[in-house]
Amino acid sequence: MVLSAIRGGLGFLTRLPVGGGESEWDAFRRAPVTFPLIGYVVGGLAALPLLLPLPVSTAAALYLVTLYLVTGVTHADGLADLGDAAVVHGDTDRRLSVLKDSQTGVGGLLALSLTLVVLGLGAFGLAGAGGRLALTAGVVIAIAAEVGAKAGMATLVCLGTPAHDGLGAALVGENDPSGLLAVAVACLPVVALAPLTGGPAVVATLACGPVVALLVRSWGRTHLGGVSGDLIGATNELARATAIHVGVVTWTLW
Template sequence: MVLNAVRGGLGFLTRLPVGGGEAEWDAFRRAPVVFPLVGYVVGGLAALPFLLPLPIPTAAALYLVTLYLVTGVTHADGLADLGDAAVVHGNAERRLSVLKDSQTGVGGLLALGVTLVVLAMGAFGLAGVGWRLGLPTGGFSFTTGRLGLTVGVVIALTAEVSAKTGMATLVCLGTPAHDGLGSALVGENAPSGLLAVAVVCLPVVALAPDTGLLAIVVTLLCGPVVALLVRAWGRNHLGGVSGDLIGATNELARATAIHVGVVTWTLS
């Protein structure tokens, strides 16, 4: 059952060729704990460029390319839809109709464009933090048999787990705005599911002795905080949570968490 849920989560949240079908999807949508588990996979893969001896701009660019090759554009599309709905004047029904519209307007382009720029600047920051954990340089040492992780790798991994935890928070605490993808996830979960989600986040905290507990904790908290803000907006303007809001939470939380993590580590 757990393996089916993980496979379903990877199939839904990434473009990794894991296969899966209706049984895996059903297992995943009832297991919010899978969200941060997938975050470890996505974050680990996307952070690989920060282990390589590359110029800062190249490492940042490769991070973005790897990230969207792994995850696809589904969540980014949700962010664009949210941007369009946010600038619409009217009631919840009018905003919901905009969310379902396949065309992207100025609000969507602005929301997506600004978030991508913020994310790119955050990736620059990740590539620029030169302090290394365990080794003088990042990568694997055949002499010591140890893997040296840069601060950028640790924060990138934590930020992705945080973003997926934000999605899980929205799924567990939200109410469906309408029938559809959002209701298939939100309608099957309860706040009690967040306990397992929190437990799954503990392994990333194990990196805190090297990176700093404060930097890890605040980076992890960004996802749930963003999710609560999106939930409040959805409740006030849409009557609940939709699938687009879940995807938008992922994009907004990741960009926020990266900047918060880099700033906190730099100042601590």
């Protein structure tokens, strides 16, 4: 069951060629603990360039390239849709209509562009956080940011209510708050790496995912009537970009 859920999670959250079918998807959407487990995979792969003896700018660029080669653009598309829905004038039905529209407007472009700029600047901080060829603070923060972002997605899935029928409902409708205990346990291994960052940076980085998820959930309840698949994807992108900066700043100051 767990292996099926992980395979389904890799198929949904990444572009890795793991195969899988309907049974793996069903196992994944009923097991929110899978989200942070996939975060270890994505974060570890994306952090590999940070281990190489490269200039900071090159390592940062390769981190971004590797990240989106592994994850694809599905979640970024959700962020763009959220940006469009956030700036539209109208009631809930109007916002939902814009959210489902495949065309990207100014709000979506702005939300996506700003988040990518923030992420890119954060990547410079990761690349400069420690030396090379070792499990440096930058690598640990990169992994913690990804695990935390996926924990944020799981938080939204466990605490949200569906805004409409669709992908979001297939995830949110199958889970409840009880699933968060396993999600929290799945985050503990990365906390064990905290001594490598010299302080509380890992904990602060991890916390960003659930905090962003709660903010997105609040906005979704007010403006959309619940959680959609786009909000789940947007949470991943917003939480990662926020967490990297929080982690680097915390590591720098403490």
